[in-house]
Amino acid sequence: MTIGIDKIAFYTPNYVLDLITLAKVRGDEPDKYTIGIGQDRQAIVPNFEDVVTMGANAAIKIITADDRAKIDVVIFATESGIDNSKSSAIYVQRLLGLSEFVRTIELKQACYAGTYGLMQARDYVATHPGKRVLVIASDIARYGLSTAGEVTQGAGAIAMIISETPKIVSINTDSVYMSRDVADFWRPIDRQEALVDGHLSTDIYKEMFMTLWQRYQSQTKHQLNDFAGFAFHLPYTKMGKKALDQIMHEATQQHQERLTCNLQASQKFSREVGNLYTGSVYLSLLSLLSNATDLKSGEKLAVFSYGSGAEAELYSVTLQKNFKNYVPAEMTQQLLSKRQVMSVDQYEAMFKAQLYDSHIDVKSDAIVGTKLFQFLGWQNGERV
Ligand code: HMG
Numbered sequence: 001m002t003i004g005i006d007k008i009a010f011y012t013p014n015y016v017l018d019l020i021t022l023a024k025v026r027g028d029e030p031d032k033y034t035i036g037i038g039q040d041r042q043a044i045v046p047n048f049e050d051v052v053t054m055g056a057n058a059a060i061k062i063i064t065a066d067d068r069a070k071i072d073v074v075i076f077a078t079e080s081g082i083d084n085s086k087s088s089a090i091y092v093q094r095l096l097g098l099s100e101f102v103r104t105i106e107l108k109q110a111c112y113a114g115t116y117g118l119m120q121a122r123d124y125v126a127t128h129p130g131k132r133v134l135v136i137a138s139d140i141a142r143y144g145l146s147t148a149g150e151v152t153q154g155a156g157a158i159a160m161i162i163s164e165t166p167k168i169v170s171i172n173t174d175s176v177y178m179s180r181d182v183a184d185f186w187r188p189i190d191r192q193e194a195l196v197d198g199h200l201s202t203d204i205y206k207e208m209f210m211t212l213w214q215r216y217q218s219q220t221k222h223q224l225n226d227f228a229g230f231a232f233h234l235p236y237t238k239m240g241k242k243a244l245d246q247i248m249h250e251a252t253q254q255h256q257e258r259l260t261c262n263l264q265a266s267q268k269f270s271r272e273v274g275n276l277y278t279g280s281v282y283l284s285l286l287s288l289l290s291n292a293t294d295l296k297s298g299e300k301l302a303v304f305s306y307g308s309g310a311e312a313e314l315y316s317v318t319l320q321k322n323f324k325n326y327v328p329a330e331m332t333q334q335l336l337s338k339r340q341v342m343s344v345d346q347y348e349a350m351f352k353a354q355l356y357d358s359h360i361d362v363k364s365d366a367i368v369g370t371k372l373f374q375f376l377g378w379q380n381g382e383r384v
Contacts, residue, residue, distance in 0.1 A: 003125045004166035004317060005118075006132070008286055010332050011058035012156035012273050015044040016339040017347045019151060025344045026146060033151050038237035038267065042274040043155040044342055045140050047353040051078045051157070052088045055138035056095040058159035061328070063096055063134070067161055072131040073103045073124055077113035077278040079187070080140045081106055092136060110185065111233055112307025113137070114158070114278035119313075121162035122171050132163045139277030141235075144193040145348060152236045154274020158282040167326040168289065169301070169317035174222075176215045177313040178208060185308030201308055202239065208312040209243040209304055216314050224250040227316070228299040229262030229292060231285035233306040235275045237267035240284070243304065258294065265291035272336045281305045285317075290329030297321045 019039055023030040034040055045054075055076060063071075076089035089104035107113040114137030121133035138157030143149025162171075184201035187194045216222065224247060232240035244263055248256055266288035270276075276283055281303060288301065295301075297319045306312045342350065 004170035006163040006166040007062040007161040009061035051138040052091045054157035055136040058157040070132040073133045075117040077137040110307030112311040115305035137278035141275035158279035175315040179311040182310045212314040233281040234270040289327040
């Protein structure tokens with residue numbers, strides 16, 4: 001049975017910050033942000049959106065009546081969840097009007113959890129023929145105003161339907177993965193912003209990629225020339241280049257040019273949004289599928305997922321016949337181009353108001369309900 005990504009969609013809030021403007025206000029060289037780090041713009045989350053509303057907004061773009069009848073599991077990957085107990089997937093089930101006879105679960109392991117969700121979904125479909133799984137990866141990446149990590153913030157959600165006979169890519173059973181307890185990035189329960197040793201995190205990412213690439217090669221006998229492109233987890237777009245540069249010499253000159261071109265295609269959307277944490281590697285895949293001009297059905301792409309703490313997985317997908325027809329390239333580009341640009345003052349105000357103020361008496365249903373009803377066009381019990 002061929003199993004993989006049948007549909008994919010992306011959502012990010014309607015507000016955006018220009019990073020050249022931010023660099024000037026912070027007293028940094030704009031080239032450091034746009035070239036050194038590789039980010040042009042960054043998503044800003046207004047205080048009436050959260051990971052649930054972003055996830056539901058992504059999923060609603062792809063769910064059909066047929067999906068509603070066949071979805072058996074909703075997997076929600078996030079590290080910016082809105083409740084320490086209740087799964088974000090249950091809110092999504094209600095918002096999307098899915099059947100009560102589904103399993104719903106939230107997964108956490110930094111940016112890696114979306115990939116675990118995808119692999120669980122693939123295995124579920126393998127043992128439940130005809131069923132589908134909705135996988136959502138939704139996050140808000142926050143480091144704090146005027147921190148080194150600020151330029152790498154971002155937000156958004158990816159939704160994917162995993163099924164048999166997928167229209168976009170099949171997921172091959174060739175994964176290699178690893179976990180190691182490392183303090184490169186973490187967020188204690190009482191904090192809204194992540195703590196990070198940025199340079200250490202970059203080193204661990206590169207090292208885990210090299211370790212898994214060598215393991216993958218020895219287990220599968222595949223060479224770099226066998227891949228048409230890579231989708232990397234992109235905390236900032238230069239990170240993908242840093243990882244790929246380590247192995248680029250293994251490809252022929254002509255293939256190096258193709259891989260470089262397709263790396264740029266995979267970075268295009270992330271340059272505009274920033275880090276999505278769990279969704280980032282799948283935004284990179286969507287960007288590659290949308291912007292590369294030379295991909296052919298039957299070709300393989302490599303996917304490298306990394307989550308601080310740290311856990312990583314490397315696997316491949318195979319492009320399906322006519323996959324281009326099912327990739328929402330134009331819709332994604334329009335979503336990015338239509339966003340409203342905020343000033344740095346407006347961004348700072350929105351940043352401070354984002355998510356829950358700690359002084360609010362957390363009757364979370366009221367707060368979450370307000371956010372969700374706004375998403376649905378409802379306020380105080382009235383349609384607005
Ligand atoms: P920094 O210390 O401000 O920057 O932090 P820098 O001094 O290292 O400079 C960055 C790059 O810009 C350097 O290039 C400079 O040379 C260059 P590199 O040596 O790296 O190739 N540069 C310039 N280039 C052109 N013109 C100029 C100029 N000036 C300097 N004028 C850092 C950067 C990324 C560390 C920081 O933003 C940070 O801490 N970010 C957050 C952590 C992060 O994103 N880590 C990535 C790996 S960990 C990961 O992916 C997991 C994660 O997603 C979380 C999760 O799993 O949940 C983060």
